[in-house]
Amino acid sequence: MVFLEFEKSLESLYTQRNKLEQVGEESDIDVSPMLAELDKKITKTRKEIYSNLTGWQRVQLSRHPERPYTLFYIEEMSKKFVELHGDRYFGDDKAIVGGPAKIDNYHVMILGHQKGVNTKLRQYRNFGMANPEGYRKALRLMKTAERFNMPVICLIDTPGAYPGIEAEERGQAEAIARNLFEMAKLRIPILCYIIGEGASGGAIGIGLGDRVFMLENTWYSVISPESCSSILWRSWDYKEQAAEMLKLTPQDMHSFGIVDGIIAEPIGGAHADPNAMAKTLKKSIKTQLNELVQIPIDQLIKQRIEKYASIGKYELAE
Amino acid sequence: MMEGQSWFQRFKDGIQTATKFKRETPDGLWFQCTECKTTSTVKELKKNVYKCPNCNKHIRIGSHDYFDIIFDGKWTEYFTELKSVDFLEFADLKSYQERLDKSYKKTGLHDAICVAKGKVGRKSLIVAAMDFKFIGGSMGSVVGEKIAKAIDMAIEENTPFMIISKSGGARMMESAFSLMQMAKTSAKLTQLADAGIPYLSFLTDPTTGGVTASFAMLGDINFSEPDALIGFAGPRVIKETIKKELPAGFQKAESLLENGFLDFIVDRADLKQRIDDLLTVLNPPNATDKTVVQKK
Numbered sequence: 142m143v144f145l146e147f148e149k150s151l152e153s154l155y156t157q158r159n160k161l162e163q164v165g166e167e168s169d170i171d172v173s174p175m176l177a178e179l180d181k182k183i184t185k186t187r188k189e190i191y192s193n194l195t196g197w198q199r200v201q202l203s204r205h206p207e208r209p210y211t212l213f214y215i216e217e218m219s220k221k222f223v224e225l226h227g228d229r230y231f232g233d234d235k236a237i238v239g240g241p242a243k244i245d246n247y248h249v250m251i252l253g254h255q256k257g258v259n260t261k262l263r264q265y266r267n268f269g270m271a272n273p274e275g276y277r278k279a280l281r282l283m284k285t286a287e288r289f290n291m292p293v294i295c296l297i298d299t300p301g302a303y304p305g306i307e308a309e310e311r312g313q314a315e316a317i318a319r320n321l322f323e324m325a326k327l328r329i330p331i332l333c334y335i336i337g338e339g340a341s342g343g344a345i346g347i348g349l350g351d352r353v354f355m356l357e358n359t360w361y362s363v364i365s366p367e368s369c370s371s372i373l374w375r376s377w378d379y380k381e382q383a384a385e386m387l388k389l390t391p392q393d394m395h396s397f398g399i400v401d402g403i404i405a406e407p408i409g410g411a412h413a414d415p416n417a418m419a420k421t422l423k424k425s426i427k428t429q430l431n432e433l434v435q436i437p438i439d440q441l442i443k444q445r446i447e448k449y450a451s452i453g454k455y456e457l458a459e
Numbered sequence: 460m461m462e463g464q465s466w467f468q469r470f471k472d473g474i475q476t477a478t479k480f481k482r483e484t485p486d487g488l489w490f491q492c493t494e495c496k497t498t499s500t501v502k503e504l505k506k507n508v509y510k511c512p513n514c515n516k517h518i519r520i521g522s523h524d525y526f527d528i529i530f531d532g533k534w535t536e537y538f539t540e541l542k543s544v545d546f547l548e549f550a551d552l553k554s555y556q557e558r559l560d561k562s563y564k565k566t567g568l569h570d571a572i573c574v575a576k577g578k579v580g581r582k583s584l585i586v587a588a589m590d591f592k593f594i595g596g597s598m599g600s601v602v603g604e605k606i607a608k609a610i611d612m613a614i615e616e617n618t619p620f621m622i623i624s625k626s627g628g629a630r631m632m633e634s635a636f637s638l639m640q641m642a643k644t645s646a647k648l649t650q651l652a653d654a655g656i657p658y659l660s661f662l663t664d665p666t667t668g669g670v671t672a673s674f675a676m677l678g679d680i681n682f683s684e685p686d687a688l689i690g691f692a693g694p695r696v697i698k699e700t701i702k703k704e705l706p707a708g709f710q711k712a713e714s715l716l717e718n719g720f721l722d723f724i725v726d727r728a729d730l731k732q733r734i735d736d737l738l739t740v741l742n743p744p745n746a747t748d749k750t751v752v753q754k755k
Contacts, residue, residue: 303700304692304696304697305700305701306697306701306703306705306709308691308692309691309692309697309709309710310714312676312719312720314671314672314675314676314690314691315676317672317673317691318641318645318671318672318675318676318677321673322645322646322677325642325645325646325649326649326653341629341638341669342641342669342672342691345638345639345641346672348642349642349645349646361635361638362634362635362638363629363630363631363633363634363635363638363669368696369631372631374552375552379551382551383551386547386549386550386634387635388634388635389634389635397636399639445646446646446647446650449639449642450607450646450647452600452603452639452640452643453601453603453636453640453643454600454633455541455542455543455544455600455604456542456544457542458540458541459540
């Protein structure tokens with residue numbers, strides 16, 4: 142198990158538990174009452190830690206190395222999934238994956254950012270930072286979905302669109318802009334979930350939809366707390382303050398009306414029980430799809446555009 | 460050469476400033492080009508539409524300067540009543556409210572974008588132009604809302620629309636609200652497209668971040684000024700990521716033209732004529748030219 146710094150009290154409890162278990166195995170002492178006591182303590186401590194997370198702690202949780210990623214959810218939730226590759230212009234981006242899938246009786250196009258599950262794969266997936274061809278692959282899949290009347294589900298988890306020379310030369314900005322334009326008028330329901338990191342243009346590039354939800358331990362912001370600290374405080378040391386200032390937690394985002402709801406995670410985060418998390422996500426997807434497919438598509442698009450057109454806070458001077 | 464710059468600064472407000480609006484352009488009598496270091500008079504510079512008379516470097520100018528150039532000095536500004544609010548009570552080294560107040564005072568502007576309507580030749584045009592001087596031309600709620608309102612006006616009046624971009628990207632101090640302006644402006648542009656109204660996107664130095672990754676790259680026509688920096692990530696961020704020097708001409712308008720993201724680059728002296736040409740050939744819905752075939 143990997144423990145984050147704010148989980149230190151948990152870590153020591155687990156160490157105690159392991160030792161106790163060992164003692165139980167090596168001797169005749171019945172340790173079960175003590176184990177039960179310790180388990181109670183672990184549950185209580187975990188609840189305490191997780192009921193009071195700061196913005197920065199949620200950022201850390203969203204980046205937990207054991208957190209489930211897009212392909213895990215797709216495999217868990219769908220009976221059948223066929224991954225499709227390539228943007229048909231340049232190449233196949235490994236940081237965005239997707240394809241048609243059957244989730245119970247729903248035919249959907251499901252896509253999202255993909256991070257690697259180990260050191261080698263993290264590089265292969267470019268840490269979930271897509272190049273323009275990733276966004277263009279996503280759009281290609283969405284256009285296919287439109288033709289076959291399949292709702293689009295986007296799972297968002299990225300530290301940002303990749304800032305590289307080739308990415309710029311191939312039009313990173315154009316690719317994201319094009320997606321926003323096309324998604325605004327896509328003639329099929331779009332359902333988005335922030336399942337980890339929701340960083341800036343890289344996130345919203347596949348994040349414009351009829352409904353947007355955030356998992357409990359995720360964040361969504363115009364910039365990562367680290368970059369914000371570096372630009373506004375001119376130092377990398379103010380990431381905690383930046384995380385607070387940016388109001389990037391699901392609670393904040395929901396109170397602003399920018400996201401439609403928060404999906405509860407198992408105690409200890411999605412990585413504590415990935416299968417349970419996938420079940421919860423699947424349930425939400427089905428509930429939302431049941432509602433969305435009832436709405437006539439012209440009305441849905443009108444609502445979608447009006448929703449985004451109404452986002453903004455300003456005042457009128459005389 | 461002079462010690463310091465005191466000679467180049469003016470001492471009293473109002474001198475040589477036609478309106479109460481304070482221009483992005485240099486004040487005083489003299490202007491020294493940052494590129495070729497040649498000194499010329501501000502009068503010469505102005506006559507040359509704010510390009511260095513020696514090396515043709517296009518000096519950064521403000522929204523009102525562009526309106527003057529495009530509309531021959533006759534234009535009406537709209538939506539000046541919209542004002543930014545520090546609703547998150549965002550504070551880094553300074554509070555957002557302080558930054559806003561300072562920018563109002565320094566620039567005389569209402570926010571980082573101005574919307575105006577006027578005529579190019581005989582054709583009406585609505586232009587939303589950004590001001591880099593106002594918090595780095597950053598896009599917050601007011602920028603998004605002004606663009607949305609300008610698009611509504613363009614649709615209502617069946618008038619072509621143009622945005623002059625000049626921005627460091629999204630306004631961090633409005634956090635997710637600034638990010639959402641990317642979605643908002645792009646979504647509004649679909650309505651303009653559905654109405655069959657041309658949208659010209661003019662990208663000027665610099666255009667980066669969320670502005671490039673939304674409306675700036677979505678023009679029916681995308682064009683730029685020479686040597687303008689245009690990109691998604693800033694050059695510094697890219698350099699830090701890849702830990703290599705950036706190639707010459709990287710993220711410059713000329714490279715973007717070569718890579719297929721711009722339709723053309725226009726010298727500021729030809730800007731007005733080029734817009735006029737575009738409005739003529741594009742068959743805008745309100746064309747007054749009798750030779751144009753009217754759309755059903």
